[in-house]
Amino acid sequence: MDKPEQTADSEFRYEAVVKFIDDLIDSGALAPGQKVPSLRKVSKARGVSVSTALHAYRMLESKGVLEAQPQSGFYVSANSVVQMGKPSVMSRSTPVRKVSSGALVANMFELAGDTDLAPLGCAIPSPDLLAASQLDKFLARMTRTRGKHANTYAPPRGVDSLRAAIARRSINWGHAVSADDIVITCGCTEALHLALKAIAQPGDTIAVESPNYFGFLPILQALHLKVTEIPTDSIDGISVPALEVALEKTPVKACLFSSAFNNPLGCLTSEEKKNQVLSLLNRHRIPLIEDDVYGDIFFGKERPRPYSAMEKAKNVIYCSSFSKTVAPGYRIGWIASSGYTDKLAAEKYATTLCGPTLTQVALGEYLNAGAYDNHLRGLRKSFAANMAAVSNTIADTFPAGTRISRPEGGFVLWVELPDDINARAVFDLAIREGICFAPGDLFTTSNNYRSCLRISCGYPWNTQIERAIWKLAELVVVQRNAQT
Amino acid sequence: MDKPEQTADSEFRYEAVVKFIDDLIDSGALAPGQKVPSLRKVSKARGVSVSTALHAYRMLESKGVLEAQPQSGFYVSANSVVQMGKPSVMSRSTPVRKVSSGALVANMFELAGDTDLAPLGCAIPSPDLLAASQLDKFLARMTRTRGKHANTYAPPRGVDSLRAAIARRSINWGHAVSADDIVITCGCTEALHLALKAIAQPGDTIAVESPNYFGFLPILQALHLKVTEIPTDSIDGISVPALEVALEKTPVKACLFSSAFNNPLGCLTSEEKKNQVLSLLNRHRIPLIEDDVYGDIFFGKERPRPYSAMEKAKNVIYCSSFSKTVAPGYRIGWIASSGYTDKLAAEKYATTLCGPTLTQVALGEYLNAGAYDNHLRGLRKSFAANMAAVSNTIADTFPAGTRISRPEGGFVLWVELPDDINARAVFDLAIREGICFAPGDLFTTSNNYRSCLRISCGYPWNTQIERAIWKLAELVVVQRNAQT
Numbered sequence: 013m014d015k016p017e018q019t020a021d022s023e024f025r026y027e028a029v030v031k032f033i034d035d036l037i038d039s040g041a042l043a044p045g046q047k048v049p050s051l052r053k054v055s056k057a058r059g060v061s062v063s064t065a066l067h068a069y070r071m072l073e074s075k076g077v078l079e080a081q082p083q084s085g086f087y088v089s090a091n092s093v094v095q096m097g098k099p100s101v102m103s104r105s106t107p108v109r110k111v112s113s114g115a116l117v118a119n120m121f122e123l124a125g126d127t128d129l130a131p132l133g134c135a136i137p138s139p140d141l142l143a144a145s146q147l148d149k150f151l152a153r154m155t156r157t158r159g160k161h162a163n164t165y166a167p168p169r170g171v172d173s174l175r176a177a178i179a180r181r182s183i184n185w186g187h188a189v190s191a192d193d194i195v196i197t198c199g200c201t202e203a204l205h206l207a208l209k210a211i212a213q214p215g216d217t218i219a220v221e222s223p224n225y226f227g228f229l230p231i232l233q234a235l236h237l238k239v240t241e242i243p244t245d246s247i248d249g250i251s252v253p254a255l256e257v258a259l260e261k262t263p264v265k266a267c268l269f270s271s272a273f274n275n276p277l278g279c280l281t282s283e284e285k286k287n288q289v290l291s292l293l294n295r296h297r298i299p300l301i302e303d304d305v306y307g308d309i310f311f312g313k314e315r316p317r318p319y320s321a322m323e324k325a326k327n328v329i330y331c332s333s334f335s336k337t338v339a340p341g342y343r344i345g346w347i348a349s350s351g352y353t354d355k356l357a358a359e360k361y362a363t364t365l366c367g368p369t370l371t372q373v374a375l376g377e378y379l380n381a382g383a384y385d386n387h388l389r390g391l392r393k394s395f396a397a398n399m400a401a402v403s404n405t406i407a408d409t410f411p412a413g414t415r416i417s418r419p420e421g422g423f424v425l426w427v428e429l430p431d432d433i434n435a436r437a438v439f440d441l442a443i444r445e446g447i448c449f450a451p452g453d454l455f456t457t458s459n460n461y462r463s464c465l466r467i468s469c470g471y472p473w474n475t476q477i478e479r480a481i482w483k484l485a486e487l488v489v490v491q492r493n494a495q496t
Numbered sequence: 497m498d499k500p501e502q503t504a505d506s507e508f509r510y511e512a513v514v515k516f517i518d519d520l521i522d523s524g525a526l527a528p529g530q531k532v533p534s535l536r537k538v539s540k541a542r543g544v545s546v547s548t549a550l551h552a553y554r555m556l557e558s559k560g561v562l563e564a565q566p567q568s569g570f571y572v573s574a575n576s577v578v579q580m581g582k583p584s585v586m587s588r589s590t591p592v593r594k595v596s597s598g599a600l601v602a603n604m605f606e607l608a609g610d611t612d613l614a615p616l617g618c619a620i621p622s623p624d625l626l627a628a629s630q631l632d633k634f635l636a637r638m639t640r641t642r643g644k645h646a647n648t649y650a651p652p653r654g655v656d657s658l659r660a661a662i663a664r665r666s667i668n669w670g671h672a673v674s675a676d677d678i679v680i681t682c683g684c685t686e687a688l689h690l691a692l693k694a695i696a697q698p699g700d701t702i703a704v705e706s707p708n709y710f711g712f713l714p715i716l717q718a719l720h721l722k723v724t725e726i727p728t729d730s731i732d733g734i735s736v737p738a739l740e741v742a743l744e745k746t747p748v749k750a751c752l753f754s755s756a757f758n759n760p761l762g763c764l765t766s767e768e769k770k771n772q773v774l775s776l777l778n779r780h781r782i783p784l785i786e787d788d789v790y791g792d793i794f795f796g797k798e799r800p801r802p803y804s805a806m807e808k809a810k811n812v813i814y815c816s817s818f819s820k821t822v823a824p825g826y827r828i829g830w831i832a833s834s835g836y837t838d839k840l841a842a843e844k845y846a847t848t849l850c851g852p853t854l855t856q857v858a859l860g861e862y863l864n865a866g867a868y869d870n871h872l873r874g875l876r877k878s879f880a881a882n883m884a885a886v887s888n889t890i891a892d893t894f895p896a897g898t899r900i901s902r903p904e905g906g907f908v909l910w911v912e913l914p915d916d917i918n919a920r921a922v923f924d925l926a927i928r929e930g931i932c933f934a935p936g937d938l939f940t941t942s943n944n945y946r947s948c949l950r951i952s953c954g955y956p957w958n959t960q961i962e963r964a965i966w967k968l969a970e971l972v973v974v975q976r977n978a979q980t
Contacts, residue, residue: 118838121845125651136648144647148639151854155632155639163628163825164620167609198682198848205847214698214720227849234846236698341647341853354602361605362718363689364682364848365711369825370635371852 025060027390029068032058034393037077037088048078048086074473076404077397089404096407097415099277099428099464101251102243105258106458108217111239113229116454120226123448130480131471132402133448135275135424136340138471141394143338143378143387150381151374162369168361169353170196170346171369174376178346181379185307187321189330189348195356196367200305200345203331204268205231206359207301210352211329212237216265219258221250223426223455223464225275225303228268239457240264244274246417246426249281252288259296267293271304271318271330276426276455276466278306278419280316290324299327305336305345306422308388311396316421320348327351334375336423337388342371394472395423401473402481409485411492423470428452429463433492436462441487447480509544511874513552516542518877521561521572532562532570558957560888561881573888580891581899583761583912583948585735586727589742590942592701595723597713600938604710607932614964615955617932619759619908620824622955625878627822627862627871634865635858646853652845653837654680654830655853658860662830665863669791671805673814673832679840680851684789684829687815688752689715690843691785694836695813696721700749703742705734707910707939707948709759709787712752723941724748728758730901730910733765736772743780751777755788755802755814760910760939760950762790762903764800774808783811789820789829790906792872795880800905804832811835818859820907821872826855878956879907885957886965893969895976907954912936913947917976920946925971931964 032054036042048069049057055065069086072078078086124134131138154162169175172191179191197203212218214236220228222241232239240262243251250269258264269289272280281289293300302319310316320328329352333345344367347356360366378384402425406416413430429435439451452464471477516538520526532553533541539549553570556562562570608618615622638646653659659675666673681687696702698720704712706725716723724746727735734753742748753773756764765773777784786803794800804812813836817829828851831840844850862868886909890900897914913919923935936948955961 118842118845121652121849124649134649139644139647142644142647144644148643148647148854152636152639155636159632160623160626160628163623163626163632163823165608165618165819165824168605198851201845201849202847209718227845230842230846234693234843335649339647340649343848343850343852358602358714359718361602361685361711362714363686364827365605365685366827367682368827368852368855370632371855 025058026064026068026071029054029058029060029065030071031393033068033072034077042088044088046088048088050085074401076401099246099415099417099426101245102222102241102460105243105254106222106241106456108238108240108262109457111229111233111237111457113226113233117226117230120450120454126448129443129446129448130476131448132467132477132480133450135336135468136470137336137423140472141391141470142340143383144341146383146387147339147342147374147378150378151371154370154374154377158373159370162373164369166366166369166372168366169357170194170367171372171376174372174379177376177379178348182348184315185304185321186317187330193348193350193353195347195353195360196372197345197347197360198364198367199335199343200303200331200333201227201231202364203333203345203347204228204301204303205235206356206363207329207331207347207352208232208235208237208266208268209359210355211299211301212265217262219255219262219264219267221269221274222458223276223452223461226450226454229457241456241458244277244279246277246279249274249279249285250289252285252292255289256292259292259298264296264298266299266301268301268303269319271302271307272316273306273309273419273422275306275422276424276450278417278422278424278426280420283317283322286319286322287324290319290322290326290328294324294326297327299329301329301331304330304332307332308337309392309395309423310421311392312420337391338384339375342375344372344375395469398469398471398473399423399425402467402469402477405478405481406467406485409482410488411485423468425467425469427465427467429465429488431492431495433463433488433495435465437494438465438484438487438491441490442484445483445487447484449484509542510548510552510555513538513542513544513549514555515877517552517556518561526572528572530572532572534569558885560885583730583899583901583910585729586706586725586944589727589738590706590725590940592722592724592746593941595713595717595721595941597710597717601710601714604934604938607927610932613927613930613932614960615932616951616961616964617934619820619952620954621820621875621907624956625875625954626824627867628825630867630871631823631826631858631862634862635855638854638858638861642857643854646857648853650850650853650856652850653841654678654851655856655860658856658863661860661863662832666832668799669788669805670801671814677832677834677837679831679837679844680856681829681831681844682848682851683819683827684787684815684817685711685715686848687817687829687831688712688785688787689719690840690847691813691815691831691833691836692716692719692721692750692752693843694839695783695785696749701746703739703746703748703751705753705758706942707760707936707945710934710938713941725940725942728761728763730761730763733758733763733769734773736769736776739773740776743776743782748780748782750783750785752785752787753803755786755791756800757790757793757903757906759790759906760908760934762901762906762908762910764904767801767806770803770806771808774803774806774810774812778808778810781811783813785813785815788814788816791816792821793876793879793907794905795876796904821875822868823859826859828856828859879953882953882955882957883907883909886951886953886961889962889965890951890969893966894972907952909951909953911949911951913949913972915976915979917947917972917979919949921978922949922968922971922975925974926968929967929971931968933968
């Protein structure tokens with residue numbers, strides 16, 4: 013159900029105030045510790061009621077952006093930049109291993125759908141932050157106007173109009189892809205699956221970042237591929253020297269790296285470094301499969317350009333989806349590559365034949381209508397605010413020595429506990445308390461990250477989440493005491 | 497757009513007359529050559545206008561069910577049972593081969609979407625015969641009432657309500673499956689892909705019927721599987737003696753057979769024979785993957801029961817979809833198995849993670865609303881009529897010695913040309929004339945079926961299709977003359 017007009021309006025006005033203050037802080041016009049304009053002033057300046065302004069300030073307070081001081085007013089939170097160490101990095105690449113993802117990953121996928129748990133587990137955006145109602149309106153319209161026509165198999169490569177819409181958007185990521193070079197997939201999972209199948213044979217070795225998204229492991233296992241993990245820093249991404257050594261000593265068939273905001277680290281690799289990686293891969297004639305599902309969720313000024321848009325890009329298969337930004341429920345991802353399209357289309361019809369037709373048509377119309385960019389702007393603000401609030405609360409509540417990532421995009425945090433506290437043991441305690449997170453051991457084939465955890469910040473900050481983090485901090489201490 | 501009320505009404509009345517006459521013929525009350533009730537009589541008996549009755553009789557005439565005799569009236573067509581030889585059967589199983597499906601199959605999938613071609617090629621039902629508007633209404637309603645809630649990842653096994661609805665329907669095929677044992681897939685293609693992955697390793701050999709659906713071959717190839725083809729008759733299905741010999745001499749890892757109306761043969765295997773096959777497989781401890789996409793499209797009195805519902809069923813994975821009966825555009829299939837569910841769910845999240853949520857929810861609601869069975873009844877009649885009209889026209893126009901299948905379900909015909917006429921060469925001529933069909937060489941890894949073709953009867957009989965078959969008959973003769 014749509015909300016009544018008036019509420020929608022006042023919601024819009026309150027968000028405008030939030031954005032106004034956020035922008036002042038972003039631009040440096042308001043520094044940490046500084047007093048923000050009074051409610052009276054801001055209500056006059058933005059043409060809103062004082063109660064709307066107060067609502068906006070209370071929201072900024074709950075996100076940890078502002079702090080209220082009694083009888084004085086609101087101040088920019090000094091905490092708004094978290095002062096904690098960054099998580100540690102593996103010292104060297106892991107040996108080549110067969111992948112066996114097994115029950116732990118399966119359990120994680122099962123827990124993803126459990127709405128009774130505090131939503132810090134799987135990297136799923138809150139339906140409240142997504143544009144379901146807008147997109148669904150296009151879908152409902154398509155059922156009326158195009159339903160019969162669309163009730164037939166789509167081409168294996170996907171519906172032409174959606175491929176064209178994606179090709180037009182590719183300008184945003186600095187790499188003009190032709191619609192002919194795009195294959196639509198069932199989310200990024202199928203995109204990665206098909207890309208790996210198109211390049212590698214059973215027994216081949218794939219290099220991935222470490223830690224890497226635990227969903228990669230079942231794909232590699234299903235395709236009978238081996239893996240070597242390359243040390244990756246939570247700030248600036250993969251270690252080029254470690255990659256260089258790994259490629260010298262290991263016959264790597266392909267690399268599978270994140271384009272931006274690696275899940276779980278949230279790291280941002282510079283363009284200079286991306287070109288270094290590509291030069292290295294070109295020298296060894298190794299193709300790169302890149303996963304850019306988080307690329308549109310950047311907190312900085314500009315969208316990070318993927319590997320495929322770099323000067324040195326030669327043999328790159330680009331994979332992405334709309335699951336993290338608008339419609340996890342639609343399961344629409346895509347691959348863009350110039351040299352592999354026919355091969356990928358053949359792998360597509362051998363795996364799922366083709367994707368659903370009507371949802372592709374609807375998404376294409378939605379993208380063409382231009383609503384997506386506006387939605388993305390709001391979404392980035394929300395995720396940044398959620399992440400700041402979660403970070404600040406972890407900083408306030410977790411034991412000293414806890415390290416935490418400082419992502420410039422995406423919506424997950426990587427936390428390293430001090431004193432070798434076993435995160436899997438904390439997880440077992442947390443699930444019993446109705447709290448889900450992703451323990452670090454999921455994100456590797458090695459024995460690393462046993463004291464790490466990934467926290468999803470895909471849901472708007474609220475008291476349930478706040479209490480869950482407080483509780484988590486308690487359980488971390490309980491586990492530390494149990495270990496000593 | 498829905499049609500105006502009045503038209504829909506009169507369309508319904510005319511269809512009732514068609515059904516009335518069809519039923520009289522089906523029951524034997526009207527025999528071939530016999531005169532049918534006069535227009536005046538039938539209009540009185542059915543409470544319709546004479547022009548509606550005439551419309552119904554003309555339609556039955558166009559389908560080859562009735563023949564008009566000037567100044568005399570309408571008669572049951574003597575041709576309505578085609579008198580042609582049945583296609584020949586391979587003499588023995590093929591040796592084990594690697595599968596290489598390649599460009600011909602890819603070309604076929606590309607042509608599937610070409611609406612300029614006469615639709616005798618891919619096995620796609622006409623959107624006019626499907627229940628798109630009914631199902632889409634459920635989808636549109638779901639966008640309004642459940643859109644936000646559904647805009648999240650579904651469980652890898654699929655949406656619970658849809659799995660429950662399918663489990664309830666499984667009673668129709670004589671095998672009460674538990675919802676817990678169902679995994680929803682992206683059409684039957686993904687179902688077969690996951691089932692094969694769950695059972696076989698690269699290099700293993702799979703036994704299939706011969707000829708078999710050409711879409712199997714890319715799946716087997718993608719999974720690095722080998723194949724042996726077992727002789728299969730267009731009337732009563734697989735040869736048990738040939739299967740027995742093949743299993744004695746070949747280490748077959750699994751069998752992949754059709755439950756009913758094998759595409760392209762349309763054969764119907766008796767329950768006795770199904771139990772013989774299962775006993776043989778049980779003795780060799782070989783699992784059976786069965787493909788039942790055509791099971792709901794039976795022309796006889798009862799739905800054929802699949803292998804999984806037989807007494808001897810022990811190790812059977814059941815695969816099906818809604819693509820041939822209601823929604824090829826939705827891409828929803830499923831697997832039902834008792835021993836493999838966890839393994840299949842793991843293969844599912846390694847391949848596509850999960851299916852779209854809202855379309856699953858909508859299909860579940862549609863099935864629960866009870867409209868599907870009514871739709872199926874009409875659809876079976878339509879396909880049977882189309883198939884009869886195509887068969888009769890082929891009988892009238894193709895060279896003497898042409899053999900043709902007489903399926904009791906599904907909507908494809910298998911035609912064997914006389915005199916070693918090369919069907920691939922006819923195909924090349926036909927495509928230039930805007931006519932598509934599936935040449936026989938697609939349906940095997942062997943050199944068989946070079947003078948065979950599959951004709952899809954998924955579209956209602958009309959003059960475009962009639963002309964296409966006449967033209968095809970001409971081209972067959974042109975090719976025969978070119979060969980001699």
